[in-house]
Amino acid sequence: MSEPRWLNETELRAWTGFLETSDLLHRMVEQQLREVGGVTTVQYDILHRLNESPEKRLCMTDLADRLVSSRSGITYQVAQLEKAGLLRREDAPDDERRVLAAITEKGRQVLERTAPGHVEAVRAGLLDFLAPDQVAQLAAIMDATRAHLRSTVQLHPPRRARSR
Amino acid sequence: MSEPRWLNETELRAWTGFLETSDLLHRMVEQQLREVGGVTTVQYDILHRLNESPEKRLCMTDLADRLVSSRSGITYQVAQLEKAGLLRREDAPDDERRVLAAITEKGRQVLERTAPGHVEAVRAGLLDFLAPDQVAQLAAIMDATRAHLRSTVQLHPPRRARSR
DNA sequence: TCGCTTTGCTTCGAATTCGAAGCATGAGTG
């Protein structure tokens, strides 16, 4: 094992800044959504993904992948949202195993009601505060990193061979 | 209420990219630390903060603030780490209310053992993948945003007046 | 000094998350 390449001053600022900023932003957005009431960040994200999907519905696994969450976590949250009437579960027509989550009219209304404040919070916390070229830089950096990590990180633990 | 200023294409990429990247990075780092064994990301961060502190110890509230975590969450994790012998609780000499968490030799060894792999993971996931000027841009953006959010976001819920 | 507020931490219960294991369907191969 050779000497580890420690982070220089700039790299350290980039890394720790990224971590801390992401926590702070997450908290800020969570607070804002809580005040308006109704949904958490995770639930907002789920509804948003469903709504932007062409069919207005997605199966559980696709949801989990897009939200970078575990499957069981999605099962839980979809159950919560179904109880609240913001989405509906449906059987997929072509594959009996799949379960589709479809946003309901009520869910769409929640989105419509909370989206403007949400976007304002995002602006106030991040975008409006940066210079336009910085926003562009951030977009480029995040685009590249996201694609890179998508192909690197394994979202779900590998399934071990069935016993016997 | 006027028409909300929706995000343009670049802003959207910056925002969603940031969210997704932060989740992916978090997962990647968590995986790496888990494989090496011993500590979680939160615990690594706590030990790291203690170790970089000049006195090698911090009080609970300072820890919570730096880690952008709730006080009760810190109480829990510090208890875990104390059980594992990686830190020690001490009474603050000047203020009876305060509890100091001081990293132990064993805790320092855990840091020393896990730090190289941790840094490598950070490089592999983010830094080595970006151009040098992008790292500098990211550092600048995160520095500014962090400071901005630090003065904006309230970490702890406001304490309501005592009843009676 | 007395009384009230503030501050630091912990305890408590509720909510959320994860991975492992289990169940059912689909796909592929002989």
Add this chain to the structure above:
DNA sequence: CACTCATGCTTCGAATTCGAAGCAAAGCGA
């Protein structure tokens, strides 16, 4: 078709997180 593996989802228990409430020490004004 029979058999086996792969895939999609849920259930389960454990771990972690949070906010509210409570306790104790410190600060402060009258």
